[in-house]
Amino acid sequence: MIIKLKHPLPALEALDGARRLDFPFGTFLALLGPGGPSLKEVQALEGVEWAKASGAKPILAARAAAPRGTRVALGACELGGEALALMGGPCSVESREQIVATANYIAAYGATGLRGGAYKPRTSPYAFQGLGQEGVLLLREAGDASGLPVITEVMDPADVEAMLPFVDCFQIGARNMSSAPLLRAVGRAGKPVLLKRGPSATLEEFVLAAEYVLLEGNPHVILCERGIRTFETATRNTLDLNAVPVLKAMTHLPLVVDPSHGTGRRDAVIPMARAAVAAGADGIIVEVHPDPASALSDGAQSLHFPEFRRLAEELGPVARAVGRRLDFPRSQCGVPYIRRAVGWGSAI
Structure with missing residues (x-):
């Protein structure tokens, strides 16, 4: 009860x-x-x-529990408020140079959060599995250098305590959306949780997963629509933009959209990000890499640096059209420093 x-x-x-x-x-x-x-x-x-x-129905996460909606603070951005959140970063943390360059660049062009994978739940056991705790420390270093809060995935409840001092937001990946022990562990940790929808999960199952975190006393849950599995093969997943207005009616929790995993195609990321904002999403999370062709994972869906800048520029008018705003804080490093830090031959 x-x-x-x-x-x-x-x-x-x-x-x-x-x-x-x-x-x-x-x-x-x-x-x-x-x-x-x-x-x-x-x-x-x-x-x-x-x-x-x-x-079998959500109660704490249901819209009726907080009819006006709730907000989750992540760094300087409050998800669920008027400002649009824009989070970016590589699929995998590969090196200090890569993650610091990425963090500095996206911070200069409107990012409100830095995402990056240190522990990677890959489909194939032979694929790059991430740098582990070393990657977490590099991500923290990049977050501190750029002033961005750090978002990274945790796969095992046993890792939560070790990661806790270094992350600002725990991500629960799509494969682990229904892992009750993991949901309880991040709930007890008390930090914001970015919960990704499972590829075959109904919206009710998705919100019930958030209920696990809330039951541990942690109200700081951010939902993430990242695409579902359908019969279509032209894209990696099918980004379910139907979910945006439906979830906004079902739950009071803020909702972001991941068009990188939702499509698996770099050329579709910006159009679908615009569509997500128009549909009412509270934020966008994308993959960005200084040289996607050499990325150890998900290069095909990762934006080049200039494409991230274009994304931020194109989201602004859409946000204003639906009564939101996208702020453009400049990082302390400034563009000249970013040019030196990139070091990958990418155009700025």
């Missing part, structure tokens, strides 16, 4: 399995243990705003 409280009810909070959840959008009590009062008995209590039987 999930209860929204008007004021504390010590008798209920003392029950076995009771869990108090203090969120910006209200105080809730989850009664997860056996026995206890009935739903009707709880609904009749003076300090209860509402109570719902827990079952």
Whole structure:
């Protein structure tokens, strides 16, 4: 049973399995243990705003729990607010030079977050699996150099504690969307969580995965639509833009769209990013690499540096047309430093 409280009810909070959840959008009590009062008995209590039987439907993540929507702060950007989030970075952290150059460039052209993979859940066991904790440290170094918050995937609950001091946002990848132990672990960690939709997950299953994180007392969940598996083979996945307005009605959580994984094609990333913003997404997350042709993973869907700049420029008018804005902070390093830092022969 999930209860929204008007004021504390010590008798209920003392029950076995009771869990108090203090969120910006209200105080809730989850009664997860056996026995206890009935739903009707709880609904009749003076300090209860509402109570719902827990079952197969989202409750804490449902729009009814926070009708005005919620916001998640990630660095200087507040996802779910008026400003549009723009996050970018390589599929895999490969070297200090690569990740620092990328971070500095995207920061100069409007990025609000730095993504990069250190632990890589690849389809093939023979593919590059990432640098592990070394990659996490390089990502942190690049984040500090550029002033961008760091977003990276965690695959194993056992890695959460070691990664915690170095990341600003844990990413749960599409393959692990339904991993209850991992969802609980990042929920307990308390930092923002970027939760990617599984390739075959329904929208309700997607929101229920977010419910696991919320039940641990962590309200800082960002949903990410990154494409689903269909019969179409022209693209790597099918980016489900239907999900944007539907999820905005289903849940109060902020939602970003990943057109890189959603299409698998560099030439489709910018058009689909524009479409996602027009549909109501709170942000865009893309893959960017200084030299996609030499990337150790996902080069075909990674933007060149100048393409990221074009993405930012083209998203601005679309954002304004739907009542949003895209800020363009300049990083402290400045463009001259970026030219020196790139070192890959890429045009700026």
